[in-house]
Amino acid sequence: MSEPSNQHQKRKFEGPKREAIINLGKYTDKHVRVKLMGGRLVVGVLKGYDQLMNLVLDETVEYMRDEEDDTVIKKDSTRELGLVVMRGTMLLTLSPADGSECIVNPHLE
Amino acid sequence: MLPLYLLTNSNGQHMLIELKNGDTVQGQLTNVDNWMNLTLADVTHTASNEVITLPEIYVRGNFIKYIKLQQDVIEKVKQSSAQQQSQGHHQNRDFRRRQGGGGNRRDNDRRFNQGGNQKRNEGRGSHYNGGNRRYNNQRQSNDGNHSSAMGGFVQHHQTSAQQPASLGHN
Numbered sequence: 001m002s003e004p005s006n007q008h009q010k011r012k013f014e015g016p017k018r019e020a021i022i023n024l025g026k027y028t029d030k031h032v033r034v035k036l037m038g039g040r041l042v043v044g045v046l047k048g049y050d051q052l053m054n055l056v057l058d059e060t061v062e063y064m065r066d067e068e069d070d071t072v073i074k075k076d077s078t079r080e081l082g083l084v085v086m087r088g089t090m091l092l093t094l095s096p097a098d099g100s101e102c103i104v105n106p107h108l109e
Numbered sequence: 110m111l112p113l114y115l116l117t118n119s120n121g122q123h124m125l126i127e128l129k130n131g132d133t134v135q136g137q138l139t140n141v142d143n144w145m146n147l148t149l150a151d152v153t154h155t156a157s158n159e160v161i162t163l164p165e166i167y168v169r170g171n172f173i174k175y176i177k178l179q180q181d182v183i184e185k186v187k188q189s190s191a192q193q194q195s196q197g198h199h200q201n202r203d204f205r206r207r208q209g210g211g212g213n214r215r216d217n218d219r220r221f222n223q224g225g226n227q228k229r230n231e232g233r234g235s236h237y238n239g240g241n242r243r244y245n246n247q248r249q250s251n252d253g254n255h256s257s258a259m260g261g262f263v264q265h266h267q268t269s270a271q272q273p274a275s276l277g278h279n
Binding site: 015017020037039069071073075093095096101 | 117131134147152163168172
């Protein structure tokens with residue numbers, strides 16, 4: 001009886017990890033949405049990655065920002081970047097583009 | 110209560126993360142690493158002009174301004190860590206060790222070192238034995254050649270080994 005609970009707690013109670021916490025393998029050849037340091041947003045097909053989260057993105061599209069307020073990303077204005085290597089240090093957030101959807105801001109209601 | 114310790118042990122909790130650019134990310138914590146990089150599931154990402162729901166997101170720890178946890182998380186973690194301590198400090202020590210040198214690598218290092226020690230011990234032993242053997246061989250060869258003081262040493266060993274037995278008999 002005590003053995004399994006011990007094991008359970010061991011699993012539950014652990015220190016921070018050193019290894020990668022996200023498996024990018026499941027996103028290869030899928031569209032990913034990457035926010036970069038400096039505020040750029042790009043969406044591309046993930047072709048490769050490494051331990052440092054450097055990425056190879058194909059058919060990459062950058063979403064342009066508003067000229068007056070560069071925190072605002074314009075949905076309609078894009079530019080093509082094509083095949084790019086993203087440096088891992090510049091990556092801020094990464095999420096799959098498939099299965100994401102725009103919703104109305106719940107905080108405004 | 111160390112911040113990373115709290116985070117790693119609040120996996121599955123719903124939390125709100127504000128990023129340095131003012132965006133907020135809400136979701137269930139699925140994973141944390143040493144650099145506070147996070148992965149979240151069932152995410153609502155609120156940027157300045159849009160709100161997006163995502164199945165998963167990876168956030169660089171460097172870019173986090175703060176994390177709003179639920180009120181009871183610290184209690185839960187404290188409770189389970191207290192349980193842990195009452196069951197023995199083993200896991201705690203494990204955590205500290207990981208903290209000190211970081212993760213599994215340290216564990217591996219330790220294991221490797223243990224292995225190394227064992228090997229070293231074995232090595233020392235074998236070296237010692239080897240030395241003995243060589244020594245004995247020399248003795249024996251010397252015995253064969255001269256049958257002098259060297260042989261006496263070996264004999265002394267044998268007699269000293271035999272003596273207690275004879276004493277026991279007496």
